[in-house]
Amino acid sequence: KNEVEQSPQNLTAQEGEFITINCSYSVGISALHWLQQHPGGGIVSLFMLSSGKKKHGRLIATINIQEKHSSLHITASHPRDSAVYICAVRRDTGNQFYFGTGTSLTVIP
Amino acid sequence: KAGVTQTPRYLIKTRGQQVTLSCSPISGHRSVSWYQQTPGQGLQFLFEYFSETQRNKGNFPGRFSGRQFSNSRSEMNVSTLELGDSALYLCASSQQGYGTDTQYFGPGTRLTVL
Numbered sequence: 569k570n571e572v573e574q575s576p577q578n579l580t581a582q583e584g585e586f587i588t589i590n591c592s593y594s595v596g597i598s599a600l601h602w603l604q605q606h607p608g609g610g611i612v613s614l615f616m617l618s619s620g621k622k623k624h625g626r627l628i629a630t631i632n633i634q635e636k637h638s639s640l641h642i643t644a645s646h647p648r649d650s651a652v653y654i655c656a657v658r659r660d661t662g663n664q665f666y667f668g669t670g671t672s673l674t675v676i677p
Numbered sequence: 678k679a680g681v682t683q684t685p686r687y688l689i690k691t692r693g694q695q696v697t698l699s700c701s702p703i704s705g706h707r708s709v710s711w712y713q714q715t716p717g718q719g720l721q722f723l724f725e726y727f728s729e730t731q732r733n734k735g736n737f738p739g740r741f742s743g744r745q746f747s748n749s750r751s752e753m754n755v756s757t758l759e760l761g762d763s764a765l766y767l768c769a770s771s772q773q774g775y776g777t778d779t780q781y782f783g784p785g786t787r788l789t790v791l
Contacts, residue, residue, distance in 0.1 A: 599777045609714075609765050611782040618777070654720060663733045663775055665710070665722035 571595050574655050574668035581675050587642040589671045591655030594636065598663075602629050602640050603654040605670070611654075614640070645675045679703070681770050681783035689789045695756040698786045700768035702749050706781070708732075708774025709751040711743060714765040714785075723766075726751055727774045755788075763790045 573592045581587050591600070602614040615622050615629040617638065622629050626645075631638040642649055655668040682701045690696050702709050711723040722735040726745035743753040749770070755762055765787050769780040 598775070601780070603782075609767075609785045609787070611767060611769075613779050613781065616777070616779055656720070658775065658777065663725075664735065665712075665733075667720040667722075669719050 570669075571659075571666040572655055572657055572668040574653075574671050576671060577669065578672045579674070581645050581673070583646060583675055583677050585645050585675075587645050587649075587673065587675075589640045589653050589655075589673070591638045591640070591668055592636060593638075593655075593657045593666070595657065595666070596660040597633075597636075597657040598660040599658045600631055600638050601656040601658075602638075603656060605652045605654060607651075614653075642673075645673075647675045647677050650674050681768060681781050683766075683768055683783035683786050685786060686784065687787050687789075689791065690758050691791050692758055692760060694758050695754060696758060696788060697752055697754045698766055698768075698788075700751045700753075700770075700783055702751070702768075702770030703781055706770035706772055707749055708771045709745055709749065710769045710771075710774070710780065711751070711753050712767045712769070713737075714767060715761075715763070720767075723753065725774055732774065758790045760790050762788065764788060 605611045617631040626643045628641040652670040654670045708727045710725040725733040729745045740756045745751045765785045767785045769782045771780045
């Protein structure tokens, strides 16, 4: 049983499209993280959320604690957004960290 | 500020050997976490250290261990290597840890076990 589920697993978009990646989790959490991983392995933390919504440039992340769901939106997608996006949650009891399997995004020019 | 550094970047070992990986966090960060990434299992949490104390541990066998020094640098050790230990090992640092502040990831050490 996966504590964190992401959808879709793979996503191909045309440049300029609006993109949504979803994350659902089944445990109580203290925080949810969205990570970006480019080919070659480097991981960058995009957002850390415990409630509400955050925006950084063309990226928006939202979380609904009651529904145990978060979304990552990319507006006006660009080929440089091509990467794997990973949702991770920190459990509120025991402090375990659980990861989704990632969404592989390809943005075509 | 310099980012998180990990050494070595690549490592090849044979089954039964042991290996030590090193992670230097961003200056001022007291929390260091370690993760294993494999194609089959994805990212998995290994352990977290804060001020030289292991604060949290994932579901890995005792062959995986770590420590943190007074300057916050951390090492992880894997003894009696198995083929399945081949993976990208990532460390991440943050100021407070517990996953409640932003983590900064190093480039990773790619371990191959033959």
